[in-house]
Amino acid sequence: MSAKPIYKRVLLKASGEALMGSQGFGIDVAVADRIASDIAEARAMGVEVGVVVGGGNIFRGVAVASKGGDRVTGDHMGMLATVINALALATSLRKLDIDTVVLSAIAMPEICESFSQRATLYHLSLGRVVIFAGGTGNPFFTTDSAAALRAAEMGAEAIFKGTQVDGIYSADPKKDPSATRFDRLTHSEILEKGLAVMDVAAVALARENAIPIVVFSIHEKGGFAEILTGGGRATIVTDS
Numbered sequence: 001m002s003a004k005p006i007y008k009r010v011l012l013k014a015s016g017e018a019l020m021g022s023q024g025f026g027i028d029v030a031v032a033d034r035i036a037s038d039i040a041e042a043r044a045m046g047v048e049v050g051v052v053v054g055g056g057n058i059f060r061g062v063a064v065a066s067k068g069g070d071r072v073t074g075d076h077m078g079m080l081a082t083v084i085n086a087l088a089l090a091t092s093l094r095k096l097d098i099d100t101v102v103l104s105a106i107a108m109p110e111i112c113e114s115f116s117q118r119a120t121l122y123h124l125s126l127g128r129v130v131i132f133a134g135g136t137g138n139p140f141f142t143t144d145s146a147a148a149l150r151a152a153e154m155g156a157e158a159i160f161k162g163t164q165v166d167g168i169y170s171a172d173p174k175k176d177p178s179a180t181r182f183d184r185l186t187h188s189e190i191l192e193k194g195l196a197v198m199d200v201a202a203v204a205l206a207r208e209n210a211i212p213i214v215v216f217s218i219h220e221k222g223g224f225a226e227i228l229t230g231g232g233r234a235t236i237v238t239d240s
Contacts, residue, residue, distance in 0.1 A: 013053075016085055051131045082143060086102045159212070159214065184237075190203050
């Protein structure tokens with residue numbers, strides 16, 4: 001594996017479900033530690049890394065709305081779940097002596113710093129991993145949208161979307177054995193084909209800001225660093 005990375009600054013989007021491991025709920029510390037080690041590998045290559053983590057392993061706002069509850073309150077609960085995950089991942093990174101800061105879209109100064117673009121760029125300039133918590137800070141927006149937004153704000157050269165499978169398929173390959181895997185797509189093709197890799201707002205925002213999306217399996221140890229150097233299995237989404 002060549003040690004020279006293709007990208008100098010990236011945004012990693014990890015789902016909350018990824019942190020569950022084989023558990024049905026919550027955080028598997030061993031999985032958090034492995035994801036942290038993958039981020040540490042990227043840092044060792046000189047890549048600046050921002051991270052957005054979802055909250056689905058703890059709580060989903062849409063679950064409240066589907067049962068007749070208030071969607072805004074549900075989404076606020078989901079945002080808090082992302083803060084818990086961000087703190088867990090930061091703990092795993094610090095165990096590896098990786099300087100890490102958590103920036104939250106919702107002010108909670110006793111727990112972590114508040115997000116601003118200025119703070120983000122400052123911490124990145126010092127070589128820190130920046131974990132973005134609290135989604136966008138607004139209800140009705142997913143953490144995928146938060147990933148696209150933060151990627152644009154931090155000047156990321158690509159969004160790395162860590163999923164349960166090794167790229168984008170025409171259907172869920174775990175349910176449909178005949179699903180076709182794509183090596184390359186454009187942002188527009190994802191929207192036109194209705195491929196459920198990220199929500200429409202996130203893909204559109206990435207397209208508007210000309211940010212490629214790299215979809216790979218977050219469960220492959222060392223996969224993040226390998227793809228950063230042009231190896232491994234992934235689907236590249238780019239209009240160029």
